[in-house]
Each structure stands twice: as structure tokens, then as C-alpha cells.
Amino acid sequence: MNGYSIIADNYRHLMEQGKISKEIAEKEIRIYEFLATCDETDKCIMVDSSAFNDIIKAYLRMAVMNAEISEKSQDKVLSQLRWIFDEKQAKEVLRNG
Incomplete structure (x- = not known):
């Protein structure tokens, strides 16, 4: 069990206690359970997929x-970030950052 699994369990408990809606809890649980299966490469x-570029x-x-x-x-700084997103992979940035 890792931190993401613990967070997913916490959302289950909040849902069971009626503190958050089932719809919200299920989405959070799904995401955190998925993250629990991911390693650093994932x-x-x-x-690298650019799915998070706008947020970052x-x-x-x-x-x-x-x-x-x-x-x-x-x-x-923002120009450099755009360049780095285009030219570098996340593993390289982690290694050298």
C-alpha cells in the first residue's frame, strides 16, 4: 500500500460516512487507485504527454x-518552460533539475 492507496481509502470512508457524494468519491478513488499503480516512469x-502542461x-x-x-x-521564465517542455523529457528534467 502506498500514499495514493491510503488517499483512495480515505475517500471511501468519507463516502461511507456521507461526508462527500458518491459521484465525487468514486472519481477521486478511481484516480488515486490508478496513481497507486504508477511508478516514476509512468x-x-x-x-511528457503534455496533458499537464497548462496546469504546470x-x-x-x-x-x-x-x-x-x-x-x-x-x-x-515562461518562455524557458515552454522550450523545456518541447525539448526535454520529464526523466531528464528530474535527473538534472
């Missing part, structure tokens, strides 16, 4: 804005 494949960019954009980095610097 997660890298998911990131939004997090980074928020981080640089909250850090009060100049707009010019923000643009440079």
Missing part, C-alpha cells in the same frame, strides 16, 4: 507573480 510518461504553466505563472518578479523576467 508519471514521467504522463507529463499556471502554477509557474502564479509563482513568479507572487514572487514579484518583473514582468520581463516572468516572460523569460
